[in-house]
Amino acid sequence: MNKKIYRIGQGIHTKDGKVVKNNASTEYDLTEKTITPMGGFPHYGEVNNDYVMLKGCVMGPKKRVITLRKSLLVHTKRKALEKITLKFIDTSSKFGHGRFQSAADKAAFMGQLKKDRIKEETTAAQ
DSSP, rough: OOEEEEEOOOOOHHHHHEEOOOOOOOOSSSOOOOOTTOOOOOTBBOOOSSSESSSSSSOTTTTOOOOOOOSSSSSOOOHHHHOOOOOOOSSTTTTTOOSSHHHHHHHHOOOOHHHHHHHHHHHHHH
């Protein structure tokens, strides 16, 4: 099972006293977003710890512990030697037909909703 490692990322951590959640941005996509898709991963939830992004899939349950080791053979194919550059990490919802990458994108597209308007009116009345 030859797996290519796309990214080894940090989870949610603190830096200089601030909580850093920006672990899904790339050189091409500079938007601040977490690796967890909107609504969480199906049957897993949110990713808060460090993670490894692999190409392809890993058989078994979602929380399967996998062991990675260095390859015993020296890979010489062009596919194995090419440098990996991630351009975009999809963080849309994995339930249904997710279109938005973040809650801010969704709010900008949908505009003001009735529930938001009612919430503002109740806070303004108090």
